[in-house]
Amino acid sequence: MTTQTLQTLEARDVHISFGGIRALSGVNMKLRRGVVFGLIGPNGAGKTTMVNVLSGFQRPTSGTVNLDGADASGIGPQKMARAGIGRSFQAARLFRDMTVEQNLMVAAFGAGLPAARAARAAHEILEWMGLAAAAGKRCDTLSYGDERRVSIARALALDPAFVLLDEPASGMNDAECDALMHTIAHLPARFGCGVLLIEHNMKVIMGVCDRVHVLDGGRSLAEGTPVEVQNDPTVRRAYLGEKAAPKSAALF
Template identity: 65%
Template sequence: MTADKVSRLVAEGVHVSFGGIAALTDVNLALTQGEVFGLIGPNGAGKTTMVNVLSGFQQPTQGGMMLDGVAVGARGPHRAARAGIGRTFQAGRLFKDLSVSENLAVAAMGTGLSASKARKRAAAILDWMGCVDMIDRRCDSLSYGNERRIGIGRALALDPAFALLDEPASGMNDAECDALMHLIASIPRDFGCGVLLIEHNMEVIMGACQRIHVLDGGKSIAEGSPADIQRNADVRRAYLGDKASVRQSQPKVV
């Protein structure tokens, strides 16, 4: 994606309640195009709910979301996608009866590309991901890990200003996670978009992200660099500590 200015995706004062139970309380986020921004927290912290708000799948009880100063979340997911917000899901949600290439091409055509140009975009993304050998495979034949990777490719096929990735390393082994970390870290450079990354694998988070925001019980408890987050006593009590494995050495610079 090319742009004349740096885009910003901002959520302000976001509250989400389900049947009187608060899933998010007064959450503020600001993402900048060109960075990888981590969103972490224990199970039930409200991370996926936040991504649903940002991508138009969930309307907040209060607050809102703006892309470059324009409110887009209230328009619904299809308009959020057209405005420049792509996302993945914890469940792959691929079109299982279509090929890998067709899954990406369908997303690209949603941006207004012709079928031939959409196929070219799909092929270029799969080549970048190192997945050319899968181009004609039906998605119902993919391993779980490859489903996750193709989900990222489909989000990028939307040519987004921001790609929201919801636990893309789930179910991957250590080698796959390491490769994924490097892939995600290179997205801003190679595609010009910002990335919001939800992930429980702390090596992926610490290795790929420039900034990290921490939720606990639907509330923000910290934000800062990977080093700041690892040192934060509130974060360690709420989430890190014994609940996640973090490299004892300095985070890898990618």
């Protein structure tokens, strides 16, 4: 269970523009501990940019990122990590010449844990995720699915108050994906953290998330419970187009 006291991670009116291209325009979202928060939207909607903003990798052009209400915009990824924001990457980005266990240890030490506790935390996380057998393997020998799971395990080793997972199941087959989503759904109960989940598969996200936020073209389209979002007319229009969205159509 995490030792972080952080309760909320919040983006307020975040704008991002890359040389004239607006990646995000006035996005607001608030993540709470213990909640799985889904972030969906078509390609190019700004989902990964949002994760980069929330984890300190991308400074908002305007607007703020707040930790328990205090402005933390621009403190950078390393301090964000230390403040309790863990993240995974779409491209796993493991330390490939290290063992799985060492990958977790980097994060556990990064969070400031003493050696013995860091080792125990790493061990427990690997055990819980069913990766204990891979602990001593070098990461460049892992299967694709294991790589993705280690990437999540490493984010958890940071002892985070929030983990931001950027398409953790991409490239996995259905069975692997189901198992992973089961794991993700249980993260708040096991680690006491909040979760931000980006995922393309709507069915999956509706099954796992407590709240869902829809982005489209860098703007917030809707936010609510999965059922509310499913029934939101603007969301239906964005996904199916004006005419193709009769009320009876099963969107998800």
